[in-house]
Amino acid sequence: MLRYIFRDIGEKGFKFYFFLFIAVIYLPLVLLVVFSFNDSILMGFPWRGFTLRWWEQFLHNPTALGVVKNSFIVASVAAVVSTALGLLAAFVLVRHIFRGKNLITYSIMLPMLFPGIVVGISILIFLRSVLNIKLSLFTIMIGHILFSLPYVTLILMARLIGFDRSLEEAAYDLGASEFTTFRRITLPLIMPGIFVALFIAFTISLEDVVIAHFLAGAQATIPVFVYGQLRRWSGLPMVMAISAFMIMIMAVLLIISLISARRRY
Amino acid sequence: MEKKDVVLENVTKKFGDFVAVDDISFSVKRGEFFSLLGPSGCGKTTTLRMLAGLEKPTKGKIYIGEEDVSEVAPFERPCNLFFQNVALFPHMNVSENIAFGLEMKKLPKSEIEKRVKELLDVVGLPGFEKRRTKELSGGQVQRIGIARALARRPRVLLLDEPLGPLDLKLREEMMIELKRIQKVVGTTFVYVTHDQGEAITMSDEIAAMKEGRIIQIGSTEELYNKPRTAFVAEFIGRSNLIRGRYREGKVNLNNLNKSIITGPHKVADNDYVAVCIKPERISIGEDIANLDNVFEAVIEEVYFRGAQINYKVLMEGNYKISILEHYKGKIFEQGKKLKIGWEKEDVHLSET
Amino acid sequence: MSISNKILKLIRKSEKLSIGMQLSPAMFWIVFFLLIPLGILVIYSFWEMVGTRLIPVWDLRNYVDVFTRVGGMYIRLFVKSLAMSALVTVGSIALAYPVAYFVSLRIEKYKYTWLILLMGPYLVCWVILVLGWKMVIGYSGLLNYLGQLLGLISEPMSWMWNNWWAVVFILIMGWAPWLVLPMFVSLEKIDKSLLEAAADLGAKPMKRFLRITLPLSSPGLLVATFFVLIPTFGEFVTPALAGGSRGVMYGNAIDASFTSMMAWPFGSALSIFLMIISLIVATILIRIVGLEKLMESL
Numbered sequence A: 001m002l003r004y005i006f007r008d009i010g011e012k013g014f015k016f017y018f019f020l021f022i023a024v025i026y027l028p029l030v031l032l033v034v035f036s037f038n039d040s041i042l043m044g045f046p047w048r049g050f051t052l053r054w055w056e057q058f059l060h061n062p063t064a065l066g067v068v069k070n071s072f073i074v075a076s077v078a079a080v081v082s083t084a085l086g087l088l089a090a091f092v093l094v095r096h097i098f099r100g101k102n103l104i105t106y107s108i109m110l111p112m113l114f115p116g117i118v119v120g121i122s123i124l125i126f127l128r129s130v131l132n133i134k135l136s137l138f139t140i141m142i143g144h145i146l147f148s149l150p151y152v153t154l155i156l157m158a159r160l161i162g163f164d165r166s167l168e169e170a171a172y173d174l175g176a177s178e179f180t181t182f183r184r185i186t187l188p189l190i191m192p193g194i195f196v197a198l199f200i201a202f203t204i205s206l207e208d209v210v211i212a213h214f215l216a217g218a219q220a221t222i223p224v225f226v227y228g229q230l231r232r233w234s235g236l237p238m239v240m241a242i243s244a245f246m247i248m249i250m251a252v253l254l255i256i257s258l259i260s261a262r263r264r265y
Numbered sequence B: 001m002e003k004k005d006v007v008l009e010n011v012t013k014k015f016g017d018f019v020a021v022d023d024i025s026f027s028v029k030r031g032e033f034f035s036l037l038g039p040s041g042c043g044k045t046t047t048l049r050m051l052a053g054l055e056k057p058t059k060g061k062i063y064i065g066e067e068d069v070s071e072v073a074p075f076e077r078p079c080n081l082f083f084q085n086v087a088l089f090p091h092m093n094v095s096e097n098i099a100f101g102l103e104m105k106k107l108p109k110s111e112i113e114k115r116v117k118e119l120l121d122v123v124g125l126p127g128f129e130k131r132r133t134k135e136l137s138g139g140q141v142q143r144i145g146i147a148r149a150l151a152r153r154p155r156v157l158l159l160d161e162p163l164g165p166l167d168l169k170l171r172e173e174m175m176i177e178l179k180r181i182q183k184v185v186g187t188t189f190v191y192v193t194h195d196q197g198e199a200i201t202m203s204d205e206i207a208a209m210k211e212g213r214i215i216q217i218g219s220t221e222e223l224y225n226k227p228r229t230a231f232v233a234e235f236i237g238r239s240n241l242i243r244g245r246y247r248e249g250k251v252n253l254n255n256l257n258k259s260i261i262t263g264p265h266k267v268a269d270n271d272y273v274a275v276c277i278k279p280e281r282i283s284i285g286e287d288i289a290n291l292d293n294v295f296e297a298v299i300e301e302v303y304f305r306g307a308q309i310n311y312k313v314l315m316e317g318n319y320k321i322s323i324l325e326h327y328k329g330k331i332f333e334q335g336k337k338l339k340i341g342w343e344k345e346d347v348h349l350s351e352t
Numbered sequence C: 001m002s003i004s005n006k007i008l009k010l011i012r013k014s015e016k017l018s019i020g021m022q023l024s025p026a027m028f029w030i031v032f033f034l035l036i037p038l039g040i041l042v043i044y045s046f047w048e049m050v051g052t053r054l055i056p057v058w059d060l061r062n063y064v065d066v067f068t069r070v071g072g073m074y075i076r077l078f079v080k081s082l083a084m085s086a087l088v089t090v091g092s093i094a095l096a097y098p099v100a101y102f103v104s105l106r107i108e109k110y111k112y113t114w115l116i117l118l119m120g121p122y123l124v125c126w127v128i129l130v131l132g133w134k135m136v137i138g139y140s141g142l143l144n145y146l147g148q149l150l151g152l153i154s155e156p157m158s159w160m161w162n163n164w165w166a167v168v169f170i171l172i173m174g175w176a177p178w179l180v181l182p183m184f185v186s187l188e189k190i191d192k193s194l195l196e197a198a199a200d201l202g203a204k205p206m207k208r209f210l211r212i213t214l215p216l217s218s219p220g221l222l223v224a225t226f227f228v229l230i231p232t233f234g235e236f237v238t239p240a241l242a243g244g245s246r247g248v249m250y251g252n253a254i255d256a257s258f259t260s261m262m263a264w265p266f267g268s269a270l271s272i273f274l275m276i277i278s279l280i281v282a283t284i285l286i287r288i289v290g291l292e293k294l295m296e297s298l
């Protein structure tokens, strides 16, 4: 009897923990969004009334808006380029057997095996002292492409391993050339994988502060900008508006992936 | 001389050091139903894939029509392959699947639609155009696969175990269907199977394969009645095999101090041979002394199959023998001791 | 035959050529923006910097400095960071494991919806996450506010912010959502009938968990470790924002040598320690779990 009561408590406890976990991990984000409307120049409690001041400041601040634009440019380019590089590499790594394959696989995985800070500073000193290139959005892209390459490649490799090659052979057999086969058969079938890869690479770039911190020049991305503001804890509530904006973007991305997941499962 | 649609000359295929297809040669006449028959892993799929151009022969030449196709890419060959796993395109519906090969030929839309409809009629699935591939039953998948392979009106249709995954009844229906389709379209069929029943039912000619080699090629009847080796005899028609040494119209058995009278054969004296006797040629009963060969036997198992009875008996000398008899209202019981026998004309000698 | 067709034929013929062509963009990126820069990092660690000029002196002074400068502070920081990383790893896995377990074995409908929802906070960048946690545990955060409101405390609890504890806490809370996925993947793999069989053989729930579920889900634990441990070694953002002076980590020392101190060679030497330890850990973990498991968890 006692055993069953305990088990019941255990089951309920599990459920309770699960929902508590979700509540706790979302709590800071919810607070941030809510308090970006707080009519106080201090970031934090107590609540002093509703205002759109900080959002207006943010939306009228050319630097802040420029930073948002930069983030999206960098993330889009990095996502497309790293997915393209990863796709080509994944094809070869999954479909061919050749000497040095393990070595190449391992080296593509390398960026994932170091903390971002090592990747960031090594590119920094290389670009600055050897190539003498000025830091810009372009240098951030270089870092982000490198950093997302292993993730993207792994995702695409997983998709390609599950790909039934006889479908391609059937297409050849029915008179389709290599290119047509790729366009009509291979590409449509691995498209979900490509979307996931783009999504991951885009998010990695959009949210990265570690690498961008070292590789950003005069033009920053959102995380770098926010980091710079917060380092001084200068109490600019506008930062909260930007952060709230980022959280909302995350929410949109999340909803998109929820919808596409619904469709698939 | 008759027109040959497919000719293989000394074709060998190696995967690394492993020889999957070992120096095989055969030819298929125009409009013929040709079967490659052999157990799993004997290289049937590999042979078909070389014909389709998906695999390059390590050695040897392949002709389709009169053309040497070694340098011809798969999408330029006048043959189409039905894949062992069918490989219907999952992101296309039935009509898009069938139309794929026609689109590649750049046929006009109206013509493609017309042909798709025709093909669906041929495979007995009219009105299935808009079905998704996931919504097809096993047998329907196979039929759509056949329709897709037929769409381009290939000179040669290559079929890799198209009936493999089907249950017995559907398989029997589809065999008749396939033969009918072949008559309707008049295409040369190269058919791969490990099922002797399928091969015997449909083929004009059969090549029996084992471990990458062709053991015997011939008409269905030839392979059935005159298997060259014990392997072919066992594989086709499930012959009973009794091994021994041939000498002057007799075979002295290995396990038994007796001999089987075979009459004269083209075999050198003292050669080891396998005596093949078809199950349906053996008589069973208590009083059959007038036959050329008569042995003692004990019935071990009895299978009643309606029109036929299948006895598994243990013959003297520990030979397991299978016998098929027409049911005439009498069944011998398990454990019964009796006699079995056959005429010398019903015996065929194969290499062991 | 057109030229492009001819080229296609040529490529089709030479497998090596096409392998090379497809791999070269990715390999170019790896070699040019990772391997060469890392090589330069190694080289610089033997050099010296005067002002903004790098001088190739080729000696070990930077490495000696790591151990001796400021009374061995850097090497102590290194050890402290390792300990913090280990704590973060254990903590975040411990928090996330029951959640993964719940989703895999208790939830029936919409598993993937819940999973995506669970990953959500990880998609927000660390900087913003830290800011959010400041709203919870900072001086003017939710907890202090509630405490004062209810009269439990008279002034803000200073132990909650600006120390290494705050850093570890935020890192744990930040990583936990992301770790649910790899552990879920390996829990999903467990044949549920095994658990039933064990129950049938009379194993109590706890025993069942320890003897079957936990060992069978260990690949997920290792993948999770891989995901947390390596980035945490090099962490500098969270300590900079939430650690105050007592919460700094090794990453902050590296950051400072490159951004504010202009001590590239010394920073390079510091980084090399970090690089080596991460490579060792990563190689061991990948050896044990294999690339396939890593793939599944993405």
Ligand SMILES: Nc1ncnc2c1ncn2[C@@H]1O[C@H](COP(=O)(O)OP(=O)(O)OP(=O)(O)O)[C@@H](O)[C@H]1O
Pocket: B015, B018, B020, B039, B040, B041, B042, B043, B044, B045, B046, B047, B084, B194
């Ligand atoms: N790509 C390959 N690499 C290495 N070995 C292969 C390859 N393809 C086939 N083989 C080997 O060649 C042999 C013949 O294979 P094949 O697929 O032709 O057999 P099969 O007669 O079609 O068998 P089944 O009836 O089972 O389909 C097998 O032993 C197989 O393992």
Ligand SMILES: [Mg+2]
Pocket: B044, B045, B046, B084, B160
């Ligand atoms: Mg096969």
